[in-house]
Amino acid sequence: MTKKYRELPKLSFSETRDLLLDKIEPLNSENVMIDECLGRVSARIYFATNAVPNFVKSPLDGYAMRSCDIRYASEDNPVTLKVVDEIRAGVLPTKVINKGEAAKILTGAPVPQNADCVIMYEQTEFDEKSVTVKQSLKPQQNIIQIGEDQQKGMMLVPRGSAINPAMIGLLASQGFHEICTYKTPEIAVISTGDEVQDLDQPLVFGKVYNSTRYLLAAELRKMNFRCNYLGIAQDNVENITALIDKGMEENDTVIITGGVSAGDYDLVPEAMQKCGIEIMAYGVRMKPGMACCYGIKKGKLCIGLSGNPASAMINFHAVAKPLLKKLAGFAEVCPKLFKVRVINAFGKTAKSERLLRGSLVLENGSCEMKVNAEQGNIVISSMVNADLLAIVPKEHGPVNPGDELDAFFI
Amino acid sequence: MTKKYRELPKLSFSETRDLLLDKIEPLNSENVMIDECLGRVSARIYFATNAVPNFVKSPLDGYAMRSCDIRYASEDNPVTLKVVDEIRAGVLPTKVINKGEAAKILTGAPVPQNADCVIMYEQTEFDEKSVTVKQSLKPQQNIIQIGEDQQKGMMLVPRGSAINPAMIGLLASQGFHEICTYKTPEIAVISTGDEVQDLDQPLVFGKVYNSTRYLLAAELRKMNFRCNYLGIAQDNVENITALIDKGMEENDTVIITGGVSAGDYDLVPEAMQKCGIEIMAYGVRMKPGMACCYGIKKGKLCIGLSGNPASAMINFHAVAKPLLKKLAGFAEVCPKLFKVRVINAFGKTAKSERLLRGSLVLENGSCEMKVNAEQGNIVISSMVNADLLAIVPKEHGPVNPGDELDAFFI
Numbered sequence: 001m002t003k004k005y006r007e008l009p010k011l012s013f014s015e016t017r018d019l020l021l022d023k024i025e026p027l028n029s030e031n032v033m034i035d036e037c038l039g040r041v042s043a044r045i046y047f048a049t050n051a052v053p054n055f056v057k058s059p060l061d062g063y064a065m066r067s068c069d070i071r072y073a074s075e076d077n078p079v080t081l082k083v084v085d086e087i088r089a090g091v092l093p094t095k096v097i098n099k100g101e102a103a104k105i106l107t108g109a110p111v112p113q114n115a116d117c118v119i120m121y122e123q124t125e126f127d128e129k130s131v132t133v134k135q136s137l138k139p140q141q142n143i144i145q146i147g148e149d150q151q152k153g154m155m156l157v158p159r160g161s162a163i164n165p166a167m168i169g170l171l172a173s174q175g176f177h178e179i180c181t182y183k184t185p186e187i188a189v190i191s192t193g194d195e196v197q198d199l200d201q202p203l204v205f206g207k208v209y210n211s212t213r214y215l216l217a218a219e220l221r222k223m224n225f226r227c228n229y230l231g232i233a234q235d236n237v238e239n240i241t242a243l244i245d246k247g248m249e250e251n252d253t254v255i256i257t258g259g260v261s262a263g264d265y266d267l268v269p270e271a272m273q274k275c276g277i278e279i280m281a282y283g284v285r286m287k288p289g290m291a292c293c294y295g296i297k298k299g300k301l302c303i304g305l306s307g308n309p310a311s312a313m314i315n316f317h318a319v320a321k322p323l324l325k326k327l328a329g330f331a332e333v334c335p336k337l338f339k340v341r342v343i344n345a346f347g348k349t350a351k352s353e354r355l356l357r358g359s360l361v362l363e364n365g366s367c368e369m370k371v372n373a374e375q376g377n378i379v380i381s382s383m384v385n386a387d388l389l390a391i392v393p394k395e396h397g398p399v400n401p402g403d404e405l406d407a408f409f410i
Numbered sequence: 411m412t413k414k415y416r417e418l419p420k421l422s423f424s425e426t427r428d429l430l431l432d433k434i435e436p437l438n439s440e441n442v443m444i445d446e447c448l449g450r451v452s453a454r455i456y457f458a459t460n461a462v463p464n465f466v467k468s469p470l471d472g473y474a475m476r477s478c479d480i481r482y483a484s485e486d487n488p489v490t491l492k493v494v495d496e497i498r499a500g501v502l503p504t505k506v507i508n509k510g511e512a513a514k515i516l517t518g519a520p521v522p523q524n525a526d527c528v529i530m531y532e533q534t535e536f537d538e539k540s541v542t543v544k545q546s547l548k549p550q551q552n553i554i555q556i557g558e559d560q561q562k563g564m565m566l567v568p569r570g571s572a573i574n575p576a577m578i579g580l581l582a583s584q585g586f587h588e589i590c591t592y593k594t595p596e597i598a599v600i601s602t603g604d605e606v607q608d609l610d611q612p613l614v615f616g617k618v619y620n621s622t623r624y625l626l627a628a629e630l631r632k633m634n635f636r637c638n639y640l641g642i643a644q645d646n647v648e649n650i651t652a653l654i655d656k657g658m659e660e661n662d663t664v665i666i667t668g669g670v671s672a673g674d675y676d677l678v679p680e681a682m683q684k685c686g687i688e689i690m691a692y693g694v695r696m697k698p699g700m701a702c703c704y705g706i707k708k709g710k711l712c713i714g715l716s717g718n719p720a721s722a723m724i725n726f727h728a729v730a731k732p733l734l735k736k737l738a739g740f741a742e743v744c745p746k747l748f749k750v751r752v753i754n755a756f757g758k759t760a761k762s763e764r765l766l767r768g769s770l771v772l773e774n775g776s777c778e779m780k781v782n783a784e785q786g787n788i789v790i791s792s793m794v795n796a797d798l799l800a801i802v803p804k805e806h807g808p809v810n811p812g813d814e815l816d817a818f819f820i
Contacts, residue, residue: 034624035627035639038631050613052618053788054613055615059787059788060671061671061676088645089604090604090605090606090616090617091605091616092616107668107701107718108603108605108668108718148784148789149786149788149790149791150790157794164794165629165632166723166790166791166793167794168625169621169622169624169628169723170791171624172609172619172621172624172625173618173619174619175619176609177609177610193518194498194500195500195501195518195519196500199582199586200587203460203585205464206465206500206502206519206520207500208462208463208583209582209585210582211579211580211582211583212579214445214579215576215578217445218448218575219575222574229445235498258518261470261517266471291517307517307518308469313576339773339774339775362749363748365749365751365776366775366777367777376558377469378554379558379559380559380560380576380579380580381559381566383576384566384574384576384577386576
């Protein structure tokens, strides 16, 4: 089989991402119970079918009355009203409030007809039959209006958005108890490399523990995806092909690490071709994370990442994550860029774009980034505190304190 | 039973939080498998027991050689070396590299003795027996040093920190496959209020759907806690007492919503007392979220929040969340405050501190907050896009664009 993929042009990370985004479609939708939908992606727009609240109610325990009856009430001119009703929450008022009357009212209870204000319990003197008020209230004071939280017809949840707690509160307040969401992507993870060793045995000299598997699985789980680990493929095309085939059959995407760099053991692209996967990108013009291989078979994505954990993860954040977000149904899949002012220098220069790991510093009203100390291809330790990747443009010289870079959250 | 709790001083949210923090101890620890520890809280410090990598290796596919042999290599002066070995990853080199020799080397493979640089495969001309180089390399160029990711003894994971994907990568690379974490708090959630209705029936006029239950459960699950919902207690002390008792027995904390405001139906504090819970705080000087009730029994927390969902959630974020984080073993439990510049005005003033819901805006290098439109006690809709709470100090006048406030992430 020819290795035509080696002739594919090497694009920037955003060009590679955009090229592949065009090939990905979201998964189907399914209904889930409302108490299972946190973090799921909404597959339809939800509008308010009712106003919330749908009746005028009291925000506190107190007395409901007509504001005109207490217009001139003060310490020197106390006004005593007759208590004609007691309205608990969940119970409809039976009496209209007439001149000189009030109703005891509890938090959340409907305000009776003709009453237009509620005074706090602690601001009155009262007995069972009467309440004395020593201040005036404005019309509508301490009254919760119809629709104060949600107007009928307002959008509660847009399509393609991760459902957060407040959205769940809104959906529940409308009585929705099954929510239409996109299916959760199932991602197969395959490791390769004869040097990679499972965790349960003492480390053989010259080998490394399989950290990328766990790192990648955790990133996928953080995105709310399911991760199915298929094992370590031996360094031969047959073995890798068999695992990719299995992964592609039973999952929505396959991610395989190692075996993608440009030596003559670039087994992964060869195995991908054997599986009938069309390779769309082989390598990306970025540092770290240059070594990678992206292919598609019947709309299904197969991703080969570097065996070096930091390279793998930076390529993952820059290229793979937006693709997986599209698959998962997100409406916004590309990270939002914003400017950060770099606090500390980074001396190395590169011909291609470089993505620098860093931490966001929000102090004194400014938006800054601390560049983490180690930026090597294999360095995981500098990702522990990294919440940002900043983009150093190609041909950019050394990064100096005070430089402004575009950055995005990871 | 006397209602002495009514005489408790009303403190600020931070004073209330700090008072209660003193009473809370973290849960016990347990070991979990490494692929289950994402988001769990580490219960011990993890140090690197080995350097990673623990041998000198190649970051790429290429040829390992002595830099002195190619010191004068150039386009005009190509240097041809004899290929004496081929080193795959996971295999130890058998040959020493002598003058005029090189070894073919694959990504991740150990660099052979005497070689001190690796040249990329693409930058050479080669056949099976020789490689020709047309450039010089520096000593140590393209060599991954011992400990480049992790020095032996370096701290990988501090105690009391939520375990993130990069930490999982570090732990795996050291071969740790069981991780010592704090137990996950189990939180009982109880709703109260005769006006509160389950989602599965058409809404009765004057009642409201039980949104707070789902909102609160989602916030707890977002914190990685388990949430056990015990149902809606009817508005009487006996019923509430029974559910609190059950909740306290089977869970690490109880949160009950509704029935805490200062009317004569303040059933929750009464029920808490009946359960033998010592009430430590009844009400907090903050807006919204003033109505609340916090008590302790044998070191176990019982939290009463408002029935108004926004009040409940703001009190939750400001007071309850740090307490629950301490229970869960977090070392840092109080939110980090940082300055935000407010973009838009908020006119209402208050005698007590006010927590404003808003969204962080990071543009042009500055750290700003958009105050969300609706800030009422019952308004959930303005929490959908809220990622911050900003603190308006007590007695502060109206908030104007450009004002600087302390804020924290929720």
